[in-house]
Amino acid sequence: xxxxxxxxxxxxxxxxxxxxxxxxxxxxxxxxxxxxxxxxxxxxxxxxxxxxxxxxxxxxxxxxxxxxxxxxxxxxxxxxxxxxxxxxxxxxxxxxxxxxxxxxxxxxxxxxxxxxxxxxxxxxxxxxxxxxxxxxxxxxxxxxxxxxxxxxxxxxxxxxxxxxxxxxxxxxxxxxxxxxxxxxxxxxxxxxxxxxxxxxxxxxxxxxxxxxxxxxxx
Amino acid sequence: xxxxxxxxxxxxxxxxxxxxxxxxxxxxxxxxxxxxxxxxxxxxxxxxxxxxxxxxxxxxxxxxxxxxxxxxxxxxxxxxxxxxxxxxxxxxxxxxxxxxxxxxxxxxxxxxxxxxxxxxxxxxxxxxxxxxxxxxxxxxxxxxxxxxxxxxxxxxxxxxxxxxxxxxxxxxxxxxxxxxxxxxxxxxxxxxxxxxxxxxxxxxxxxxxxxxxxxxxxxxxxxxxxxxxxxxxxxxxxxxxxxxxxxxxxxxxxxxxxxxxxxxxxxxxxxxxxxxxxxxxxxxxxxxxxxxxxxxxxxxxxxxxxxxxxxxxxxxxxxxxxxxxxxxxxxxxxxxxxxxxxxxxxxxxxxxxxxxxxxxxxxxxxxxxxxxxxxxxx
Numbered sequence: 001x002x003x004x005x006x007x008x009x010x011x012x013x014x015x016x017x018x019x020x021x022x023x024x025x026x027x028x029x030x031x032x033x034x035x036x037x038x039x040x041x042x043x044x045x046x047x048x049x050x051x052x053x054x055x056x057x058x059x060x061x062x063x064x065x066x067x068x069x070x071x072x073x074x075x076x077x078x079x080x081x082x083x084x085x086x087x088x089x090x091x092x093x094x095x096x097x098x099x100x101x102x103x104x105x106x107x108x109x110x111x112x113x114x115x116x117x118x119x120x121x122x123x124x125x126x127x128x129x130x131x132x133x134x135x136x137x138x139x140x141x142x143x144x145x146x147x148x149x150x151x152x153x154x155x156x157x158x159x160x161x162x163x164x165x166x167x168x169x170x171x172x173x174x175x176x177x178x179x180x181x182x183x184x185x186x187x188x189x190x191x192x193x194x195x196x197x198x199x200x201x202x203x204x205x206x207x208x209x210x211x212x213x214x215x216x217x218x
Numbered sequence: 219x220x221x222x223x224x225x226x227x228x229x230x231x232x233x234x235x236x237x238x239x240x241x242x243x244x245x246x247x248x249x250x251x252x253x254x255x256x257x258x259x260x261x262x263x264x265x266x267x268x269x270x271x272x273x274x275x276x277x278x279x280x281x282x283x284x285x286x287x288x289x290x291x292x293x294x295x296x297x298x299x300x301x302x303x304x305x306x307x308x309x310x311x312x313x314x315x316x317x318x319x320x321x322x323x324x325x326x327x328x329x330x331x332x333x334x335x336x337x338x339x340x341x342x343x344x345x346x347x348x349x350x351x352x353x354x355x356x357x358x359x360x361x362x363x364x365x366x367x368x369x370x371x372x373x374x375x376x377x378x379x380x381x382x383x384x385x386x387x388x389x390x391x392x393x394x395x396x397x398x399x400x401x402x403x404x405x406x407x408x409x410x411x412x413x414x415x416x417x418x419x420x421x422x423x424x425x426x427x428x429x430x431x432x433x434x435x436x437x438x439x440x441x442x443x444x445x446x447x448x449x450x451x452x453x454x455x456x457x458x459x460x461x462x463x464x465x466x467x468x469x470x471x472x473x474x475x476x477x478x479x480x481x482x483x484x485x486x487x488x489x490x491x492x493x494x495x496x497x498x499x500x501x502x503x504x505x506x507x508x509x510x511x512x513x514x515x516x517x518x519x520x521x522x523x524x525x526x527x528x529x530x531x532x533x534x535x536x537x538x539x540x541x542x543x544x545x546x547x548x549x550x551x552x553x554x555x556x557x558x559x560x561x562x563x564x565x566x567x568x569x570x571x572x573x574x575x576x577x578x579x580x581x582x583x584x585x586x587x588x589x590x591x592x593x594x595x596x
Contacts, residue, residue, distance in 0.1 A: 008420035015417040016354055031361050043372035045393060074520065076286035109289030109381045114389070115520045123375070158393075 044156055047123035049103045050112055052145045059146040060095075064120035067096040071112035071121055079105035080112065099145060103129065104138040119163045125155050233257060239580070241270050247344065248591025252568075252580065259576045264569045268562075271595035279555040284310060284522045287555060289381040295561065295593040296378055297340055298333040300370070301535040303383035308464055309531025309542035310385050314524035316517050321510045322387035323466045327503045328400060329373070329382065330465075330533075331496045335407060336366040337536035338489040338496075341588050342414055345486060348585040349427055355418060362410045365403050372396060385522065387513025397504060404500045411490055428483035432571040432583045439480060442567040446538025446560050448587055451488045452480030458534035465533075470502045482579075485586040523550050537561055537588055557596060561589040 022029035033040055056062035067084040085097035112121050124147070131137040153160040240251035249270035255263035275294065279287035291306045292299035304326055311318060318326075343359030367377040372393055374380040382389055418424050434444075439452040449456055457474045459467040475491040477484030524546040532541035538560025545554035564587050571583050 006422065008422045008425070012417045012421050015413055019354070019358065031364065043368075043375075043393070045372060045375040045390070047375035070520070074283060074286060076282055076289055107289055108376065108379065110375065111285060111289065111381075 042125050044158060046125045047108055047110055048127055049106055049108060049124050049129070049140075050101055050110070050121050050145070051124045051147045052099065052142070053120055053122055053149055053152050054146050055149050057148075059143075059148075062149075063095055063146065064118050065096055065099065066094040066118055066120075067099075068117070070115050070117065074111055074115045076109060076111060077105050077107050079103070079107075096142065099142040101140045101145060102138065103140055104134065119167060122152055122156070122159075122163075234262060237577075241267070247584065247589055248594075250584075250589070250591050250594070252584075254572075254577065254580065256577055259578070261572050261575055261577060261580060264572045264580070266565060266568055268565075268591065268594050271591045273596065275596040276555050276557060280552050283550050284385070284524065284552060285519060287552065288383065289379065292379040292381055293592055294557065294559065294596065295535065295537060295540075295590045297590055298337045298536050299378055299380045300329045300333045300382055301533060301540065303380065304330055304465075305531060305533045305535065305540045306542045307383040307385055307531075308533055309529055309544050310524065312531045313527055313529035313544055313546055314385065314522075316386040317514055318465075319387040319511050319514050321508050322512050322514075324503050324507045325388050325392065325512070326383065326465055327467070327470070328500060328507070329370070331500045331503070332366050332369065332400065332403070334496045334536045335493055335500075336363040338493045339363045339366075339410070341489050341585075342486075345582065345585040346418055346424075348581045349424065351418060351424075355414070358410070358413065358417070362407065365406075369396065369399055369403060372399070384513055384517065384519070386517030387511070389513075391512045397507070400500075401504060404497055404504070407497055408494065411493055415490065425483070427579070427582060428486055428586075429481060430479075431482040431579050432575060432586075434480035434567065434571060436480070438567070438570075442570075443563050444538070444567065445564065446534065446536070447488050447492060448480075448485060448538065448564050450474065450492075451477035451484040453478055458532060458539055462532070464531075467499075469506075470499045472496075472499050482582055482586045485588075489588075521550060523548060528554075532558070535560060537590070537593070538564055557593075559593040559596065561591075561593040565589055565594060 019029055053064050054062035055064065067082055069082050069084075072080040072082050079102045081098065081100040081102075082096050083098035085093040085095050087093055108123070110123050113123055129138075149160070235256045237254045237256055238251060239254055241249040251267040251270070253265040253267060254261055273293070275290060279290060288303060288306060291302040294302045310316075339359045339362045343356035346355035370380055371377045373396055374382045374389070434448070434452045436452045436454050439449050439454060444452070445456070453476050455474055455476055458464065460474060472495045475488055475495065477488050526546055526548045528543070528545040530541055530543045532539050539558065540560055541558035543554070543556040543558065544552050547553040568584065568587065571587075572580050575583065
């Protein structure tokens, strides 16, 4: 077959013809998605840009972010900007006053998600974010970034279930630690009372606080 | 900056014509420019001009933490981000002496070889496009490539900017059903290669355009510092997967294909045969995938400070030897971060390959060297 001149070209044409006819009949020959009309089903891991998770119904009260600024420091293209909130007396509060992400700079690497010890920042899978307004809509502020835990559950069910499990385990651990602390305090008070009954002079040592590690979940 | 378009003749005798090919040209594989001097249609001089896509990659990495350089490596050779991640991980693991989790080693081989498949599929499409088979061949190749990119998306969350490897392992475990999907792709891929061969590799026009064009001798390829498929097409038996046996490649049985004369046809066909060997590795790796953790628990993600020292880690990326040279001064940032890009070094012999050929062959020669400008310019 090879030595007939033009047979190679003919063989190629057969392949093309098979593909052309097949594209009307076989799904695997025609893989194009008719995008605006047909939406792709995103895999669960799909990621676009980060958002902040809040628990409950009130975004401000349920905000998980404590303004530790680890994500700001670790972000490779430095697209996160955080200002810590302060009360009237100037004391630092455990929440951000300003939390901006410039998604024109963000490279969707999700390193902020990996380093966050408070399960606060997560990846969204929303796309079609282009706009005519560069600064107004591409620099996301706290109000735009905060999304509920229910939304997070809906876009990444497996990952969100794992996160909730970790938070729950952490909460139980903290409760156990608090209970132990309370028991220790009670015991110390009882001892103190007993000692006071015997010798009224010596004060009891203060109960040592139970170890609390905020990064235990990281 | 010299002027674009057609310059006046350099010799002034009106026998030669200076022509600027690129920087924006559909066949220059990115923003790459060649200043060609022609005598009739024959190339008598060719000067590559690059740097249009320079993004200061190495310096950015030196200003960021060790981990933060990982997503930037995706953007080197953007056709195959996972092998770039792998090469950087290999270098840092060597520097810090981190063991890689067993399961992660297998997953690295699986995603690495899938990357090789999709790179070579894209290569076949691009080269055939360069030759004028614009449309069908490229679309068939991209159809196959897209199946592999879908696998990457379901695993890593992104089709191309995967950011998947971590020091001591991988970022996340395989989602349910992923291995079945990968097996399906591996089983279907030979049919694509057969179709590609039937479509064009017996084609008389293709043979005439590729055979005997720009042969590269084995000695010259070695002296020129070539690596990867370009070197092997010249008949040199050198594959870092065999030479170094990095990762767990010494556990798999596979062959290293070699060309004979090192012309464009050898470079073209070598990729097809190499893809078939990659499928063999993939089958063995999928069959042998163990359970266990995905990452070495001792490897730190945040505040990672490798000990003072230097290391050069290299892998066989689909385009050749991709190496990372890193120096640590004990801080959380690399002191020096240097990349050995296969695309740039394979490009150094471009003028030699092109001299004496016709202008129409220049694009094919450039295409069969297989470069990506993200990696050349960095």
